[in-house]
Amino acid sequence: MQHRSRSIEQGSAWRPWRRLAEAFAVIVGLAVLSPAHADKPYQYYVVGNPADASSSQPPREPSALLMGGGPDVDAAFQWMIARAGGGDFVVIRATGTDAYNPYIYAMGGVDSVETLIIPSRGAANDPFVIDRISKAEALFIAGGDQADYINFWKGTGVEQAINGLIARRVPIGGTSAGLAVLGQFDFAALNGTVYSDDALSNPYNKRMTIDRGFITAPGLDFVITDAHLDTRDRMGRLVGFLARIVQDGWSGMTRGIGVDVETALAVAGTSATRLGTGSVYFLQTNGLPQVCQPGTPLTYRNVGVQRLSGSGRFDLLNWRGYGGATTNYNLSAEGGLLYSTQPGGAIY
Template sequence: MYTRFPSPLFARLFPALRAGMLSFAALLCFGHAAAAPKFEAAQPIPLYSYFATGDVDAEVTAPSSLPTPSYVLMGGGPDVDSAFRWLIQRAGIRPGTGGRFVVIRATGTEAYNPYIYYSDEALTTSTNIADMWVGGASLGLTSVETLVIPSIKAANNAAVNAIVARANVVFIAGGDQSDYIRFWKGTALEQTLKTLMAKNVPLGGTSAGLAVLGQFDYSALYKSATSELAMLDPYYKDITFDPNPLSLQGGFIAPPALASMIFDSHFDSRDRMGRFITFISRIVAPSTTPGGSFGCAGGVLPASASGNSTARGIGISVETALLVQGNGSGKPVTAKRVTNDTTSTESAVYFVRPSVPPSVCSPKTPLTISNVEVRKLADSNTVFNLTDWTGVPLYQHMDVTSGLLYPADWY
């Protein structure tokens, strides 16, 4: 059971609201007897939905461009309050500057708005921020705005893009990443997001929102792939990627600071190491040596224990966020892990990199790959160097042998 909001009703239902699994209408009816059905004329389906908390017309003097990029990679489940505050601060927003925080999603409601904007259950803007609230207004935000963008037409809409273009921070909510690939890729919205990234406007995402932040995305166009089936057949139908086919160009948004990476969420709670190693294996380019053929057909990057242009990925547990920042020209991109003080999980981040290519990687054939490096970050003090993949000691080497993961108890 989630405990993100103090009231018992909100504590149970707000995570579902943020994830888009429950409407506010359903929330209002919760616990009451169902009314007799009424037959009404069908209403037109809106092109998009827009919700605002705060003053969207307030003057904003926070910078519209910044010297270095900032990303929040969040693993789903309960949101990490301090990660949202970090995005606000990295945007140069301070009390008196104003600032617009825009949440985008393909389904769901405006449930993020009060959580990010207000400081407590009484919906105040106090500088004394209660647990389970972000307190954005007290930090300088003048508005939190949510756009539900459920179609290609909506993603090309001028009003939608005008709202996103004014953002000082953008956050991609959870839901279904296949919606983001189907509805947003190749649209005006993608270009708006790329324009913001070129200005280093901070960007974050959780769960499905996290999944679309890599150079390579697990697009999940069909059912969600399982570790067991992925290792038994690394090309089975539920393993779909963006770009498709895999390529070094053409991925959805593909932030430059996150090049060569793929991400996965809900990592340990859903036992996703096996499928994640399979995903990364699929990115490894085929090669032929005197000892035989290695890699995966369709792969585009080498496997190696060194270098910053190799196949690699980051798996993030629930109630966990990785704060990624650029540090200036010629300096590495670095990351720190944060979680909530009240978390009941280990809230770990796993950095996964094959040191050698797969020895068996073919359709309808169990995967075999050895010496996959796994580094584990489970504290909020260590700084990880994403550029050269250092800062956390090796946790363990992992193997997939004939479709079976070793060790199986990796977490």
């Protein structure tokens, strides 16, 4: 009895410490900022299995996810997870936290979720950072400031690693600033944001910084993207971006995709579907602008718009919706003012 009593007392004495150790092990398993990385130019967090995993299925057609900012769309992440084949889901950003890790991991279907905070060109050329991105089965670029992404990541190992993922058909996604860098052309925001009125009144104002030559996600050739389209009234500046691209001779024809908040566009091959609560707008240029000069209000007539608001499909290759999926109208900038052919003149 004495022996048993001592055993019980010893177990009681050690139980709080054992529970503390078990809790600590769970925490470490859920989110790790490795001490080995503490003095590195990046930050790294992982939830789930930190070992490298492989997809359980070969990549299907090239795929991309464009999220318009605001509250995240659960169905959009679930769509990406389904294409990751149970592998490692990697989130990259220049600032912020690992808040996506528990959110995505709780959805299930992935081996791990990793966040890399990459705030400099040195970090973007670090072998560990490049390795973790290169081994992803899904990659998501978080919101923030797209100027950081272009300044810190363009022309670095990070860009090469992302292009490697695109080449092997790993799903690529982004929201807000992350969406802004997915097209062939990007609003770089190198001098801060630009508002629609400013873009239309002077398409060459100092905040109209447009970039090219960074990554191009599948289906987004000749495309410039914009997020928060409805809540921040960005249709006018998207028309301004299109005008600048063709006026400057970057492309004889260009296209724009604007995504509302709480909305995502899921691209599989050349077929795109809408997820979430808002609309997605597909714009296409119609020749050169009538007037697009520094210090002069923009005149650019008959930019075609197709609004996808329901569950239909949009073909990015032929740039058209099928089966009545879209509402079609034209926008025209006249002397810096935006007009629509929709009933009542609505531009959205």
